[in-house]
Amino acid sequence: MAVYTEVGDEEVAAFVAEYAVGRVVACKGIAEGIENTNYLLVTETATYILTLYERRVREEELPFFISLMEHLAAHGIPCPTPLHGRDGQALRRLNERPAAMVTFLHGMSPRRLTPEHCTAVGEALARLHLAGANFPLRRHNGLSVDSWRPLLQASARHEQEVAAELVDELAADMGYLESGWPAHLPEGVIHADLFPDNVFFQGGNLSGIIDFYFACTDFLAYDLAVCMNAWCFESDGSFNVTKARRLAGAYQSVRPLTAAEWQAFPLLAHGAAMRFLLTRLYDWLHTPRTALVTPKNPVEYLQKMRFHRRVRSPGEYGLDVDRAA
Amino acid sequence: MAVYTEVGDEEVAAFVAEYAVGRVVACKGIAEGIENTNYLLVTETATYILTLYERRVREEELPFFISLMEHLAAHGIPCPTPLHGRDGQALRRLNERPAAMVTFLHGMSPRRLTPEHCTAVGEALARLHLAGANFPLRRHNGLSVDSWRPLLQASARHEQEVAAELVDELAADMGYLESGWPAHLPEGVIHADLFPDNVFFQGGNLSGIIDFYFACTDFLAYDLAVCMNAWCFESDGSFNVTKARRLAGAYQSVRPLTAAEWQAFPLLAHGAAMRFLLTRLYDWLHTPRTALVTPKNPVEYLQKMRFHRRVRSPGEYGLDVDRAA
Numbered sequence: 001m002a003v004y005t006e007v008g009d010e011e012v013a014a015f016v017a018e019y020a021v022g023r024v025v026a027c028k029g030i031a032e033g034i035e036n037t038n039y040l041l042v043t044e045t046a047t048y049i050l051t052l053y054e055r056r057v058r059e060e061e062l063p064f065f066i067s068l069m070e071h072l073a074a075h076g077i078p079c080p081t082p083l084h085g086r087d088g089q090a091l092r093r094l095n096e097r098p099a100a101m102v103t104f105l106h107g108m109s110p111r112r113l114t115p116e117h118c119t120a121v122g123e124a125l126a127r128l129h130l131a132g133a134n135f136p137l138r139r140h141n142g143l144s145v146d147s148w149r150p151l152l153q154a155s156a157r158h159e160q161e162v163a164a165e166l167v168d169e170l171a172a173d174m175g176y177l178e179s180g181w182p183a184h185l186p187e188g189v190i191h192a193d194l195f196p197d198n199v200f201f202q203g204g205n206l207s208g209i210i211d212f213y214f215a216c217t218d219f220l221a222y223d224l225a226v227c228m229n230a231w232c233f234e235s236d237g238s239f240n241v242t243k244a245r246r247l248a249g250a251y252q253s254v255r256p257l258t259a260a261e262w263q264a265f266p267l268l269a270h271g272a273a274m275r276f277l278l279t280r281l282y283d284w285l286h287t288p289r290t291a292l293v294t295p296k297n298p299v300e301y302l303q304k305m306r307f308h309r310r311v312r313s314p315g316e317y318g319l320d321v322d323r324a325a
Numbered sequence: 326m327a328v329y330t331e332v333g334d335e336e337v338a339a340f341v342a343e344y345a346v347g348r349v350v351a352c353k354g355i356a357e358g359i360e361n362t363n364y365l366l367v368t369e370t371a372t373y374i375l376t377l378y379e380r381r382v383r384e385e386e387l388p389f390f391i392s393l394m395e396h397l398a399a400h401g402i403p404c405p406t407p408l409h410g411r412d413g414q415a416l417r418r419l420n421e422r423p424a425a426m427v428t429f430l431h432g433m434s435p436r437r438l439t440p441e442h443c444t445a446v447g448e449a450l451a452r453l454h455l456a457g458a459n460f461p462l463r464r465h466n467g468l469s470v471d472s473w474r475p476l477l478q479a480s481a482r483h484e485q486e487v488a489a490e491l492v493d494e495l496a497a498d499m500g501y502l503e504s505g506w507p508a509h510l511p512e513g514v515i516h517a518d519l520f521p522d523n524v525f526f527q528g529g530n531l532s533g534i535i536d537f538y539f540a541c542t543d544f545l546a547y548d549l550a551v552c553m554n555a556w557c558f559e560s561d562g563s564f565n566v567t568k569a570r571r572l573a574g575a576y577q578s579v580r581p582l583t584a585a586e587w588q589a590f591p592l593l594a595h596g597a598a599m600r601f602l603l604t605r606l607y608d609w610l611h612t613p614r615t616a617l618v619t620p621k622n623p624v625e626y627l628q629k630m631r632f633h634r635r636v637r638s639p640g641e642y643g644l645d646v647d648r649a650a
Binding site: 008009011024025027028030032040042047104105107109111112200201202 | 333334335336337348349350351352353354355356357365367372429430431432433434435436437525526527528
């Protein structure tokens with residue numbers, strides 16, 4: 001949520017001149033996206049988002065993300081569409097960083113989450129999975145189960161005492177997740193970070209999905225598990241099964257889960273909570289106090305993980321067993 | 326340069342419903358303005374800036390700023406124009422803060438300052454002063470000469486050693502400025518903070534002046550002195566007399582300085598450097614390291630003040646003596 005790289009008026013004008021979008025009318029740094037610098041760029045013809053990719057995004061992976069947004073947009077998913085310059089390229093450089101212009105999506109992220117939001121997100125996620133089915137590129141999920149133990153160890157080595165207690169608590173979860181993690185489930189392109197910040201609504205309808213920079217190839221049901229953690233818990237830590245039923249029901253109305261996915265869902269939800277707990281814990285312990293971004297409190301995800309530990313059946317997530325094809 | 330207050334989608338929708346601007350299409354927190362939170366607000370009819378006034382702006386002073394922008398815009402100055410709601414009010418509340426919507430100005434702040442920019446700014450500043458001549462409200466300049474000694478003392482009390490040396494160096498300037506500061510010079514509404522960040526250009530023409538939240542009633546020539554400090558020094562600390570001649574010449578082509586203003590100008594420029602040196606020093610010493618805003622380095626203004634100390638005549642600022650009516 002910060003502007004890491006300031007760009008000058010002349011640099012922006014030269015950059016935009018590579019595209020057939022008219023001249024720059026205004027360019028404002030916006031507080032959107034955690035990893036990259038984003039500008040809202042108004043030209044004579046339309047409004048766009050200009051993204052400068054900062055160090056946390058690996059440059060060799062950018063073609064995956066750019067191609068994915070193009071593919072999904074072409075298949076009707078309301079996501080940013082990269083613009084191609086007069087030279088045919090969608091990726092070029094600005095201020096010594098890779099940069100791209102994408103279309104501007106209308107709508108706002110919801111703050112107070114309702115069951116209606118969950119219905120819309122569930123349906124959109126399933127449509128995204130179907131649209132991604134014939135996407136030819138692959139990207140390994142660098143934040144899946146095999147990354148968790150090293151992340152936990154990196155936090156365990158930290159001097160803060162809070163970490164030591166937490167590391168002890170997580171040891172049993174870690175073993176359980178590693179030994180039980182499925183080897184085979186339906187896989188494909190997943191968003192992997194579909195939090196409310198990354199979904200826009202307008203007039204009650206889902207109008208946009210943004211921030212594909214964690215997207216990768218992984219189990220589709222894991223993406224639903226990430227969503228359930230992000231959309232179906234209340235701020236007091238309680239699980240809202242009404243929202244979960246809506247999310248899962250809407251998802252399954254478009255793409256029914258297989259029996260294996262249904263069976264594995266509690267483990268996937270538990271793992272999804274571990275993934276966000278670990279990255280938040282790591283950022284919490286390692287972000288310098290002078291950073292532009294305030295790290296998110298990991299405790300929220302500890303509460304979610306404690307919930308998942310106690311779950312005994314996929315039904316507790318509102319997953320309809322009859323629909324599990 | 327930060328979003329201090331996050332506003333929710335429902336709150337923004339309810340706020341905008343008070344105006345005849347259609348429904349909200351998008352609302353993005355932007356990195357503009359140091360004191361307040363600004364959103365770029367796109368509605369069905371146009372794009373606006375939504376400002377939430379944070380604690381450093383005193384609520385009882387907001388009517389001065391709102392009225393001033395209305396007055397100047399009505400007199401042809403390209404500045405943001407506050408919108409009035411259906412109830413006639415331009416100021417209302419959002420997230421427990423005073424808030425207003427203003428028109429969106431096209432253009433971008435220049436990064437590499439040229440003599441042409443200085444010409445445009447000099448002329449615009451003089452036009453602003455003429456347009457403000459019949460503005461009926463007054464606001465004391467709380468950052469003028471009488472505030473400087475307390476500010477210096479507040480920094481002197483700080484434990485950092487760099488402050489002690491600097492405080493010694495500034496003692497002589499302080500006495501000189503306090504004893505010599507003019508009692509009477511032509512006064513009126515001044516912008517008081519017309520830095521490049523607050524001026525937009527488009528296609529080589531000045532297209533906007535923003536951020537009136539330091540505006541006050543004070544000597545008009547002091548505003549020109551603030552501008553000269555902000556626009557006519559190079560990044561290596563050297564004074565660019567070509568730019569100064571352009572700035573002062575363009576200003577005087579619209580509003581010639583009086584002989585008294587001409588005579589007082591070196592002192593005013595010296596004082597303007599002191600004002601920004603002191604507030605930057607104060608912020609430098611007192612901003613917590615966790616703050617969203619990085620304080621500006623005061624050293625830049627120390628260099629400028631050292632330049633002003635050595636000036637012996639108004640002519641050294643490129644001020645044309647023949648035009649000093």
